[in-house]
Amino acid sequence: MDHPKPDVDLDEVVARFRPVVGFKVRRAIGSDNPDWEDLTNEVLAQTIAKVKAGEFRGDSKIGTFIYTITVRRIVDYIREKTRIARRFPAEAEAPDIGERAEKEERARHLAAAVASLPGKYREVLDLYYYQELSREETARRLGLTPARVSERVHYAQKLLRKSIRENAGPLFAPPSDSRKD
Protein backbone atom coordinates (compact mmCIF):
# COMPACT_ATOMS: atom_id res chain seq x y z
CA MET A 1 0.00 0.00 0.00
CA ASP A 2 1.38 3.31 -0.93
CA HIS A 3 -0.73 6.08 0.50
CA PRO A 4 1.21 8.58 2.55
CA LYS A 5 -0.23 8.18 6.05
CA PRO A 6 -0.49 11.56 7.70
CA ASP A 7 0.72 11.76 11.25
CA VAL A 8 -2.54 11.68 13.15
CA ASP A 9 -2.55 11.05 16.86
CA LEU A 10 -6.03 9.56 17.06
CA ASP A 11 -6.29 9.72 20.84
CA GLU A 12 -5.44 13.40 20.77
CA VAL A 13 -7.86 14.07 17.93
CA VAL A 14 -10.73 12.31 19.67
CA ALA A 15 -10.08 14.15 22.93
CA ARG A 16 -9.82 17.48 21.16
CA PHE A 17 -12.88 17.07 18.97
CA ARG A 18 -15.30 15.40 21.31
CA PRO A 19 -16.54 18.74 22.73
CA VAL A 20 -16.62 20.37 19.28
CA VAL A 21 -18.63 17.57 17.67
CA GLY A 22 -20.87 17.40 20.74
CA PHE A 23 -21.53 21.12 20.53
CA LYS A 24 -22.48 21.04 16.86
CA VAL A 25 -24.62 17.92 17.27
CA ARG A 26 -26.54 19.40 20.17
CA ARG A 27 -27.22 22.60 18.27
CA ALA A 28 -28.46 20.58 15.33
CA ILE A 29 -30.71 18.07 17.09
CA GLY A 30 -31.66 20.10 20.18
CA SER A 31 -29.77 20.27 23.46
CA ASP A 32 -32.59 18.43 25.21
CA ASN A 33 -32.33 15.49 22.85
CA PRO A 34 -30.52 12.66 24.67
CA ASP A 35 -29.28 11.12 21.42
CA TRP A 36 -26.50 13.70 21.14
CA GLU A 37 -24.03 11.62 23.08
CA ASP A 38 -24.50 8.51 20.93
CA LEU A 39 -24.26 10.56 17.76
CA THR A 40 -21.05 12.17 18.96
CA ASN A 41 -19.53 8.79 19.70
CA GLU A 42 -20.56 7.53 16.27
CA VAL A 43 -18.95 10.49 14.54
CA LEU A 44 -15.70 9.96 16.44
CA ALA A 45 -15.76 6.22 15.74
CA GLN A 46 -16.29 6.90 12.05
CA THR A 47 -13.43 9.35 12.10
CA ILE A 48 -11.10 6.78 13.62
CA ALA A 49 -12.17 4.14 11.13
CA LYS A 50 -11.72 6.44 8.16
CA VAL A 51 -8.31 7.66 9.26
CA LYS A 52 -7.16 4.08 9.79
CA ALA A 53 -8.52 3.13 6.40
CA GLY A 54 -6.42 5.85 4.85
CA GLU A 55 -9.31 8.08 3.85
CA PHE A 56 -7.83 11.18 5.44
CA ARG A 57 -5.17 12.44 3.10
CA GLY A 58 -3.83 15.26 5.20
CA ASP A 59 -4.25 17.78 2.40
CA SER A 60 -7.22 19.23 4.20
CA LYS A 61 -7.32 19.90 7.91
CA ILE A 62 -8.55 17.18 10.22
CA GLY A 63 -11.18 19.61 11.54
CA THR A 64 -12.76 19.96 8.11
CA PHE A 65 -12.66 16.19 7.70
CA ILE A 66 -14.49 15.68 10.97
CA TYR A 67 -16.95 18.49 10.20
CA THR A 68 -18.02 16.69 7.03
CA ILE A 69 -18.56 13.43 8.89
CA THR A 70 -20.50 15.26 11.60
CA VAL A 71 -22.85 17.06 9.24
CA ARG A 72 -23.51 13.90 7.27
CA ARG A 73 -24.35 11.93 10.40
CA ILE A 74 -26.72 14.67 11.58
CA VAL A 75 -28.54 14.72 8.25
CA ASP A 76 -28.93 10.93 8.33
CA TYR A 77 -30.18 11.07 11.89
CA ILE A 78 -32.80 13.70 11.13
CA ARG A 79 -33.90 11.84 8.04
CA GLU A 80 -34.24 8.61 10.01
CA LYS A 81 -36.11 10.30 12.81
CA THR A 82 -38.52 11.91 10.38
CA ARG A 83 -39.15 8.58 8.69
CA ILE A 84 -39.86 6.87 12.00
CA ALA A 85 -42.11 9.69 13.19
CA ARG A 86 -44.18 9.34 10.03
CA ARG A 87 -44.67 5.64 10.39
CA PHE A 88 -45.28 5.34 14.09
CA PRO A 89 -47.34 7.53 16.37
CA ALA A 90 -45.15 9.85 18.38
CA GLU A 91 -44.45 8.30 21.74
CA ALA A 92 -43.18 10.43 24.55
CA GLU A 93 -39.52 9.60 25.13
CA ALA A 94 -39.05 8.54 28.73
CA PRO A 95 -37.02 11.36 30.23
CA ASP A 96 -33.95 10.43 32.21
CA ILE A 97 -35.08 11.61 35.64
CA GLY A 98 -31.62 11.73 37.12
CA GLU A 99 -30.19 13.68 34.24
CA ARG A 100 -33.09 16.13 34.22
CA ALA A 101 -32.69 16.83 37.95
CA GLU A 102 -28.97 17.36 37.50
CA LYS A 103 -29.59 19.66 34.58
CA GLU A 104 -32.12 21.70 36.53
CA GLU A 105 -29.74 22.10 39.43
CA ARG A 106 -27.01 23.35 37.14
CA ALA A 107 -29.46 25.79 35.55
CA ARG A 108 -30.40 27.08 39.01
CA HIS A 109 -26.76 27.71 39.91
CA LEU A 110 -26.18 29.52 36.66
CA ALA A 111 -29.34 31.59 37.06
CA ALA A 112 -28.29 32.54 40.58
CA ALA A 113 -24.88 33.60 39.34
CA VAL A 114 -26.46 35.79 36.67
CA ALA A 115 -28.87 37.29 39.19
CA SER A 116 -25.97 38.21 41.44
CA LEU A 117 -24.22 40.28 38.77
CA PRO A 118 -24.06 44.04 39.32
CA GLY A 119 -27.03 45.79 37.70
CA LYS A 120 -25.14 47.39 34.84
CA TYR A 121 -24.07 43.98 33.55
CA ARG A 122 -27.45 42.42 34.09
CA GLU A 123 -29.18 45.09 32.07
CA VAL A 124 -26.86 44.68 29.10
CA LEU A 125 -27.22 40.89 29.18
CA ASP A 126 -30.99 41.21 29.52
CA LEU A 127 -31.46 43.47 26.51
CA TYR A 128 -28.85 41.88 24.27
CA TYR A 129 -29.34 38.18 24.98
CA TYR A 130 -32.66 37.76 26.75
CA GLN A 131 -34.62 40.21 24.64
CA GLU A 132 -32.28 39.70 21.69
CA LEU A 133 -32.13 43.33 20.70
CA SER A 134 -29.36 44.36 18.38
CA ARG A 135 -26.16 45.71 19.83
CA GLU A 136 -27.07 49.15 18.51
CA GLU A 137 -30.55 49.12 20.03
CA THR A 138 -29.16 47.87 23.34
CA ALA A 139 -26.64 50.71 23.30
CA ARG A 140 -29.31 53.26 22.46
CA ARG A 141 -31.58 52.24 25.28
CA LEU A 142 -28.85 52.29 27.86
CA GLY A 143 -27.18 55.44 26.61
CA LEU A 144 -23.96 53.60 25.77
CA THR A 145 -21.84 53.16 22.69
CA PRO A 146 -22.11 49.76 20.96
CA ALA A 147 -18.46 49.20 21.79
CA ARG A 148 -19.20 49.74 25.45
CA VAL A 149 -22.02 47.18 25.21
CA SER A 150 -19.55 44.61 23.90
CA GLU A 151 -17.11 45.46 26.69
CA ARG A 152 -19.77 44.87 29.31
CA VAL A 153 -20.74 41.56 27.72
CA HIS A 154 -17.12 40.46 27.78
CA TYR A 155 -16.65 41.52 31.36
CA ALA A 156 -19.88 39.87 32.48
CA GLN A 157 -18.73 36.69 30.81
CA LYS A 158 -15.48 36.96 32.73
CA LEU A 159 -17.33 37.41 36.00
CA LEU A 160 -19.47 34.37 35.25
CA ARG A 161 -16.65 32.24 33.91
CA LYS A 162 -16.15 30.21 37.06
CA SER A 163 -19.85 29.54 37.45
CA ILE A 164 -20.16 28.63 33.78
CA ARG A 165 -17.29 26.19 33.96
CA GLU A 166 -18.80 24.49 36.96
CA ASN A 167 -22.39 24.44 35.79
CA ALA A 168 -22.65 24.49 32.03
CA GLY A 169 -22.40 20.72 31.88
CA PRO A 170 -21.70 18.99 28.58
CA LEU A 171 -22.39 22.13 26.58
CA PHE A 172 -19.19 23.79 27.71
CA ALA A 173 -15.83 22.46 26.69
CA PRO A 174 -13.12 23.05 29.25
CA PRO A 175 -10.31 25.08 27.73
CA SER A 176 -7.29 23.12 26.58
CA ASP A 177 -5.01 25.53 28.35
CA SER A 178 -5.47 26.39 32.00
CA ARG A 179 -4.78 30.08 31.61
CA LYS A 180 -6.15 32.06 34.51
CA ASP A 181 -7.87 35.34 33.76
Next chain:
Amino acid sequence: MPHPEYEDMIDGYLLGRLSEEDAERFERHYFECPECFRQTAERAALIEAIKAAGPDPAAAKRPARAAGFRRFPLAWAAAGAAVVLLAAAALLFLPRGSRPPNFPDGGIRSVRGEPLVLAGPVGTIPEAPKELSWKAFEGAAVYGVVIEGIDPAWTAETRDTAIPVPAEVAARLSPGRTYFWRVKAYSAEGTLLASSARTPFTIER
Protein backbone atom coordinates in the same frame (compact mmCIF):
# COMPACT_ATOMS: atom_id res chain seq x y z
CA MET B 1 -8.25 36.77 20.00
CA PRO B 2 -6.86 35.34 16.77
CA HIS B 3 -9.81 35.90 14.43
CA PRO B 4 -11.73 39.09 15.11
CA GLU B 5 -13.91 38.65 12.03
CA TYR B 6 -15.20 35.39 13.49
CA GLU B 7 -15.51 36.82 16.95
CA ASP B 8 -18.00 39.33 15.53
CA MET B 9 -20.07 36.46 14.17
CA ILE B 10 -20.40 34.54 17.43
CA ASP B 11 -23.56 36.24 18.64
CA GLY B 12 -25.11 36.18 15.18
CA TYR B 13 -24.46 32.45 14.99
CA LEU B 14 -25.74 31.63 18.46
CA LEU B 15 -28.85 33.79 18.12
CA GLY B 16 -29.68 32.32 14.71
CA ARG B 17 -29.16 35.49 12.71
CA LEU B 18 -26.59 34.25 10.22
CA SER B 19 -27.50 33.04 6.76
CA GLU B 20 -27.05 29.33 6.12
CA GLU B 21 -23.83 29.94 4.21
CA ASP B 22 -22.36 32.17 6.90
CA ALA B 23 -23.40 29.76 9.64
CA GLU B 24 -21.68 26.92 7.82
CA ARG B 25 -18.58 29.00 7.27
CA PHE B 26 -18.56 29.84 10.96
CA GLU B 27 -18.95 26.19 11.94
CA ARG B 28 -16.18 25.05 9.64
CA HIS B 29 -13.99 27.64 11.28
CA TYR B 30 -14.57 26.55 14.85
CA PHE B 31 -13.95 22.97 13.82
CA GLU B 32 -10.51 24.15 12.80
CA CYS B 33 -9.75 26.79 15.44
CA PRO B 34 -9.75 25.68 19.09
CA GLU B 35 -9.64 29.22 20.43
CA CYS B 36 -12.65 30.36 18.43
CA PHE B 37 -14.48 27.21 19.50
CA ARG B 38 -13.73 27.90 23.13
CA GLN B 39 -15.08 31.44 22.81
CA THR B 40 -18.20 30.23 21.01
CA ALA B 41 -18.92 27.50 23.54
CA GLU B 42 -18.41 29.87 26.43
CA ARG B 43 -20.73 32.45 24.89
CA ALA B 44 -23.32 29.73 24.28
CA ALA B 45 -23.14 28.78 27.94
CA LEU B 46 -23.55 32.43 28.91
CA ILE B 47 -26.63 32.79 26.74
CA GLU B 48 -28.10 29.62 28.17
CA ALA B 49 -27.51 31.00 31.66
CA ILE B 50 -29.25 34.27 30.74
CA LYS B 51 -32.27 32.45 29.34
CA ALA B 52 -32.42 30.30 32.45
CA ALA B 53 -32.18 33.33 34.73
CA GLY B 54 -35.23 34.91 33.16
CA PRO B 55 -35.91 38.59 32.63
CA ASP B 56 -34.04 41.24 34.59
CA PRO B 57 -36.37 42.44 37.39
CA ALA B 58 -34.85 45.91 37.07
CA ALA B 59 -36.08 45.99 33.48
CA ALA B 60 -39.62 46.62 34.69
CA LYS B 61 -38.46 50.03 35.90
CA ARG B 62 -36.80 50.93 32.62
CA PRO B 63 -38.99 52.55 29.95
CA ALA B 64 -39.13 49.80 27.36
CA ARG B 65 -39.91 50.44 23.73
CA ALA B 66 -39.54 47.50 21.37
CA ALA B 67 -37.21 48.20 18.46
CA GLY B 68 -39.14 48.89 15.27
CA PHE B 69 -42.33 49.70 17.10
CA ARG B 70 -41.69 53.39 17.23
CA ARG B 71 -45.26 54.13 16.26
CA PHE B 72 -46.46 52.08 19.19
CA PRO B 73 -48.53 54.53 21.15
CA LEU B 74 -50.26 53.80 24.44
CA ALA B 75 -53.51 53.29 22.54
CA TRP B 76 -52.06 50.04 21.24
CA ALA B 77 -51.49 48.79 24.74
CA ALA B 78 -55.16 49.33 25.54
CA ALA B 79 -56.23 47.86 22.21
CA GLY B 80 -53.89 44.94 22.79
CA ALA B 81 -55.48 44.25 26.15
CA ALA B 82 -58.91 44.39 24.54
CA VAL B 83 -57.85 41.91 21.85
CA VAL B 84 -56.54 39.50 24.46
CA LEU B 85 -59.83 39.77 26.39
CA LEU B 86 -61.86 39.17 23.23
CA ALA B 87 -59.70 36.21 22.27
CA ALA B 88 -60.08 34.76 25.74
CA ALA B 89 -63.85 35.23 25.52
CA ALA B 90 -63.88 33.55 22.11
CA LEU B 91 -62.01 30.57 23.50
CA LEU B 92 -64.66 30.12 26.15
CA PHE B 93 -67.24 29.65 23.44
CA LEU B 94 -65.37 27.00 21.46
CA PRO B 95 -67.49 23.85 21.16
CA ARG B 96 -66.35 21.19 23.57
CA GLY B 97 -64.30 18.44 22.09
CA SER B 98 -62.97 20.59 19.26
CA ARG B 99 -59.45 19.42 18.57
CA PRO B 100 -56.68 21.99 18.62
CA PRO B 101 -54.99 22.52 15.29
CA ASN B 102 -52.09 20.21 14.52
CA PHE B 103 -48.87 22.17 14.41
CA PRO B 104 -45.75 20.66 12.90
CA ASP B 105 -42.76 20.15 15.10
CA GLY B 106 -40.59 22.77 13.49
CA GLY B 107 -39.86 26.16 14.82
CA ILE B 108 -39.87 25.88 18.59
CA ARG B 109 -37.43 27.85 20.62
CA SER B 110 -38.43 29.45 23.85
CA VAL B 111 -37.19 32.53 25.60
CA ARG B 112 -38.79 31.76 28.91
CA GLY B 113 -39.38 28.07 28.64
CA GLU B 114 -42.68 28.40 26.82
CA PRO B 115 -42.55 27.68 23.11
CA LEU B 116 -43.70 29.93 20.30
CA VAL B 117 -44.98 27.42 17.79
CA LEU B 118 -45.09 28.15 14.09
CA ALA B 119 -47.84 26.64 11.95
CA GLY B 120 -46.91 27.27 8.37
CA PRO B 121 -45.21 27.43 5.92
CA VAL B 122 -42.70 24.71 6.75
CA GLY B 123 -40.54 22.64 4.44
CA THR B 124 -41.25 22.29 0.75
CA ILE B 125 -44.37 24.01 -0.54
CA PRO B 126 -45.90 24.08 -4.02
CA GLU B 127 -45.98 27.86 -4.40
CA ALA B 128 -45.16 31.07 -2.56
CA PRO B 129 -46.99 31.21 0.78
CA LYS B 130 -50.09 33.36 0.91
CA GLU B 131 -49.83 33.80 4.64
CA LEU B 132 -47.71 33.03 7.67
CA SER B 133 -49.45 31.63 10.72
CA TRP B 134 -48.52 30.55 14.21
CA LYS B 135 -50.02 29.50 17.48
CA ALA B 136 -51.12 32.27 19.83
CA PHE B 137 -48.66 32.97 22.60
CA GLU B 138 -50.09 33.71 26.00
CA GLY B 139 -49.69 37.31 26.98
CA ALA B 140 -48.61 38.50 23.57
CA ALA B 141 -50.09 41.77 22.35
CA VAL B 142 -48.12 42.10 19.15
CA TYR B 143 -46.18 39.71 16.94
CA GLY B 144 -43.27 40.66 14.72
CA VAL B 145 -42.59 38.47 11.71
CA VAL B 146 -39.62 38.40 9.40
CA ILE B 147 -38.85 36.49 6.22
CA GLU B 148 -35.11 36.18 5.63
CA GLY B 149 -33.41 35.28 2.41
CA ILE B 150 -34.69 38.17 0.38
CA ASP B 151 -32.91 41.48 0.30
CA PRO B 152 -34.14 43.45 2.11
CA ALA B 153 -35.74 41.00 4.53
CA TRP B 154 -39.47 41.50 4.90
CA THR B 155 -40.69 42.42 8.37
CA ALA B 156 -44.18 43.19 9.62
CA GLU B 157 -46.19 43.38 12.80
CA THR B 158 -49.63 42.11 13.62
CA ARG B 159 -51.87 41.47 16.56
CA ASP B 160 -53.30 38.39 14.87
CA THR B 161 -51.73 34.96 14.77
CA ALA B 162 -51.51 35.06 11.02
CA ILE B 163 -50.46 37.62 8.46
CA PRO B 164 -50.93 37.65 4.71
CA VAL B 165 -47.77 37.75 2.63
CA PRO B 166 -48.03 40.79 0.36
CA ALA B 167 -48.05 39.98 -3.34
CA GLU B 168 -44.91 41.99 -3.99
CA VAL B 169 -43.04 40.02 -1.30
CA ALA B 170 -44.30 36.68 -2.63
CA ALA B 171 -43.13 37.74 -6.07
CA ARG B 172 -39.59 38.06 -4.71
CA LEU B 173 -39.52 34.46 -3.46
CA SER B 174 -37.84 32.20 -5.99
CA PRO B 175 -38.48 28.46 -6.36
CA GLY B 176 -35.65 26.19 -5.30
CA ARG B 177 -34.25 28.63 -2.72
CA THR B 178 -34.61 28.08 0.98
CA TYR B 179 -36.02 30.99 2.95
CA PHE B 180 -36.35 31.34 6.70
CA TRP B 181 -39.07 32.98 8.71
CA ARG B 182 -39.57 33.58 12.36
CA VAL B 183 -42.00 35.24 14.74
CA LYS B 184 -41.38 37.15 17.94
CA ALA B 185 -44.10 37.74 20.52
CA TYR B 186 -44.17 41.03 22.44
CA SER B 187 -46.13 42.11 25.46
CA ALA B 188 -48.20 45.28 25.42
CA GLU B 189 -45.23 47.10 26.97
CA GLY B 190 -42.97 45.97 24.15
CA THR B 191 -41.03 43.33 26.09
CA LEU B 192 -39.98 40.30 24.08
CA LEU B 193 -41.84 37.29 25.43
CA ALA B 194 -40.82 34.53 23.05
CA SER B 195 -38.99 34.03 19.81
CA SER B 196 -39.50 31.15 17.43
CA ALA B 197 -36.57 29.44 15.77
CA ARG B 198 -35.84 30.33 12.16
CA THR B 199 -37.97 27.93 10.17
CA PRO B 200 -37.10 27.05 6.58
CA PHE B 201 -39.41 26.78 3.61
CA THR B 202 -38.61 26.08 -0.03
CA ILE B 203 -40.89 26.59 -3.02
CA GLU B 204 -40.92 23.67 -5.41
CA ARG B 205 -39.43 24.34 -8.79
